[in-house]
Amino acid sequence: MTKVTAQMSISLDGFYTGPRDTRDPNDMSGWMRGPEAPGFFRITRWAVDAMAWRERQGYAGGEQSIDSEIIEETFAAAGAYVMGRRMFDAGEVPWGEEPPFRAPVFVVTHRSREVLERQGGTSFTFVTEGVERAIELAREAAAGKDVAMAGGGELLRQVLAAGLLDQLELHIAPVLLGDGQRLFGPSLGLGADDGIELVPTRVVEAPTVTHIRYAVAGRSKLVLDDRGASGDLVGPSADGT
Template sequence: MDGAVRTGASVMGRRMFDLGEQSWPENAPFHTPVHVVTHHRRDPWERPGGTTFHFVTDGIESALDQARAAAGDRDVRIAGGGETILQYLNAGLVDEFTLALSPVLLGAGTRLFEGIDTSRVELEQIRSEPSERVTHLTYAVRPRIRA
């Protein structure tokens, strides 16, 4: 089943929301509830097409709990940004993730997994889906077994 079809709600950080708020079309691309982890209170923002942004000020666990309740039996997608995903990975709250790898030569950038607690997290590739412009790599996140 396609990831977008399986997704019942999303979580993102405030910086990703701020960047997207300026560039998303009026009909935001999520079409599900989105829970924004932030320190700034704001009323929910409803967009055409089924996307409502909810602003969560009491931490990543609360945002995930609210997203799970909204998603029902569907998946919760941690959409980003990088620092938000890192917080969820290090807290042990991610069971699977997909990277969309689309080669662009920039010359510099942020290290993808900078700051991950590698003593606790182990990745197992479970799927690779290449296409003309992007390759989707899906990994299971496993607790690292200490010998």
């Protein structure tokens, strides 16, 4: 059964890049010199060091590790990808003529463009009808494999808030960035009494990152739990528990 999946590297305090680059959003050529890059490369260091990631990028070297196995597994599971236009604009030049996806990619955008064919099986189709339509097209192209959200964070939040995501895997780097673009926040549209439940299905501890996979159970109402209360005591106890 085709699942819609996502995976994201984040810091321990929940950021997936440094502070947002506020320069011309249509010019991503200087992204590497902007404020987002240092935080991004710190939290993705585990992937850059992995053999499977380096092979996909056409680089030599890398470590054959559990991190590399997880990256290889992630690529193998995906039959198609969906990404945001900002992610595509930042990656188009660095990915070169043979991007690492090796599968159809559907780019959610407000700016139309002809299908871009690349070597190695990657194609970029630009979808102007919204993320639901992009996922629908990706399902058709995935041939029974998973549809993987390929970033960025804004698109992931949109898909999660819309109830379209089946599986989320977080790669948590042991670093505090203090500032940057936070993966989760008010844009999920949650009220004071509801949340999105995640069920952990796998935890893999590695020396430089912790990988946690969740099944997305969906929205649910939050309820007060006063099972430890007695009499009129309904709040925290004196010792804070």
